[in-house]
Amino acid sequence: MTTTAQGILKHHFWGTYHATIGLKFADRNHAAIVHDRYLTADRGWVMTELNRVYGVLRFHGTGEGLKQAERDLVSAGADPNKLGSLRFSVDVGEPFIASFDITPEPTETQIGLFA
Secondary structure, three states: OEEEEEEEEEEEOOOOOOEEEEEEEEHHHHHHHHHHHOOOHHHHEEEEOOOOOOEEEEEEEEHHHHHHHHHHHHHHHOOOHOOOOOOOOOOEEEOOEEEEOOOOOOOOOHHHHHH
């Protein structure tokens, strides 16, 4: 089973450069699974409470953390040319889509059935 997220990267040019990446999922549970499996807290991603209907993940950072976040999103199918694009605005990149496998992981009971 796959879930998709609509994403956008916002550039912050005040002082030291930073970027914020937002991912909006249609379902909060899907966002939580992606956060647990792929875009984890130790990589700088957080679940936000901005919207109680949709699941939203947010990254804010720079340097190697931002490069890793971009690599993670590209591996999930995001267009690398859209991530940090300045095509339409110096402040906001182009919207992109990322897809994540959220197939339930087998339980020990299920694994035992196939052993």
